[in-house]
Amino acid sequence: MDCKILVDTNAQYRQEDLFKLKDRSQEDALEMRAAAAHLNYIRLEGDIGCLGITNFVEGKSVKSCVQMGRWNRKSDPVKCCQMTTERYQCNRYTLTLLGHSYEWLVAFFVEYRDCLVNGAGLAMATMDIIKLHGGEPANFLDVGGGATVQQVTEAFRIITDDKHQVHAILVNIFGGIMRCDVIAQGIINAARELNLKIPIVVRLQGTKVDDAKALIAQSEMRILACDNLDEAARL
Structure with missing residues (x-):
């Protein structure tokens, strides 16, 4: 049995006890x-x-759009991806998550x-x-x-x-x-x-x-x- 915990460094001021447990000798x-x-x-x-x-891309990062669930029909993903595909020669894929379709660029x-x-x-x-x-x-x-x-x-x-x-x-x-x-x-x-x-x-x-x-x-x-x-x- 093993368990790994990753704590957001932005929360360090609220989670000082957790950060004190960090064993730097185990880090690369x-x-x-x-x-x-x-x-x-x-x-x-x-x-x-x-x-x-x-x-x-168009003022929003690809990563944040996907993570925040904003890259869906409301934000016109096809337009975003077509623009990016033409400009950057990427391939476009569709990701279905929780009933919503998201566009993904590779x-x-x-x-x-x-x-x-x-x-x-x-x-x-x-x-x-x-x-x-x-x-x-x-x-x-x-x-x-x-x-x-x-x-x-x-x-x-x-x-x-x-x-x-x-x-x-x-x-x-x-x-x-x-x-x-x-x-x-x-x-x-x-x-x-x-x-x-x-x-x-x-x-x-x-x-x-x-x-x-x-x-x-x-x-x-x-x-x-x-x-x-x-x-x-x-x-």
Whole structure:
């Protein structure tokens, strides 16, 4: 018999006794390091990494719409998904939950050993697609919608410090609340500081995307920028 309890850190001021029971000696070192940097990281056993930054569609995040039960007929899911499908080349699925139909988006970006994507929901979809194509995800890592250059750099450090062999890194960002140029600068900083030799493929769309591409081009680093998922997968 076993039991695991996860307490929301936002409730710590009300649940101090529960948090005192936490045994940090039982926690993964990389997970503790990620938590200190305000990164949501879960270590897995595969060799394909995932990293996410919160994505917004028409002013609402895909994750929150599904979690809060708002992505249903009242919010016109077909329109949302068609718009997103056209813009981001995602596949659309329908989830039936408690008698309501919800739309779910899955983007394809495999063929790489490490992935950096935006959004917890998108990161989970990435892991599902990796598994679907016979791969094994090395981690789940979501840096949130307000990520800084330093957080993105630390995310790269954590990915590359994992015990699993990393063959390449795929970056796929849907920039809404998160600016693409901030992500690009974090990628460049990480590549320089960590002296990364593995190829990095970057697909960026959204806010400040042109500035992000200019930063990547000027960096003269081994970073390949592309406009869509198909191109990223071919590379």
